[in-house]
Amino acid sequence: MKTFFILSALLAVASPYVYEKCELARVLRNNGLDGFHGYSLANWVCLIQYESSYNTRAIGRNSRAGQIVSSDYGIFQINSYWWCDDGQTQNSRNGCRRSCDDYINDNIADDIQCAKSVVSDPQGMNAWYGWKNNCKIRNLDNFLRECNL
Known part of the structure; x- marks a missing residue:
């Protein structure tokens, strides 16, 4: 029973927070x-x-040629080569001057600040492939309709 409680406590701490679209x-x-x-x-x-x-x-x-070259962290997927330091990525630029671990917790205030830096870079949102491949080409006028913002 004690082992079950400890394991349950560890799982609760390690569980991610997943936002609902309108909440986010x-x-x-x-x-x-x-x-x-x-x-x-x-x-x-x-x-x-x-x-x-x-x-x-x-x-x-x-990865490139089977080798991990960088990683992306948190809700915005902040990249370890350009924007944060994960202690593993060679020649990290660390543009947001933070540890990548700062972006994998439930407090997204620092994630938002770094995302503002990323989008202020000349690439803008094109820095994110998820946006470039899925959002840039879409009409997003009704994307948040159900949120009543």
Whole structure:
């Protein structure tokens, strides 16, 4: 029984928080992303849908020739080569000056600040393949209709 309790406690701590779309839209709007650098709130939510499926602790690995070259962290999938330091990616630029571990918890305030830096870069939202391949080409006028924002 004691082992079960400890295992349950560990699983509870390690469980990610997965936002609902409208809940996330409200958080992003309240943190100044609606219209930031000309991108609508729908673009931000769509980006997150395709990058992390609204999961605050998502981690993606990027490989070339079978070798991991960088990783993406958190709800925005912040890249370890360009934007954060994971201690594993060679020659990390660490543009947001933070550890990648900062982006895989349920507090997304620092994730939002880094995402603002990413989108302020000349590539804008094209820095995210999830947005470029799934949202950029779509009419997002009705994407958040059910959210009553």
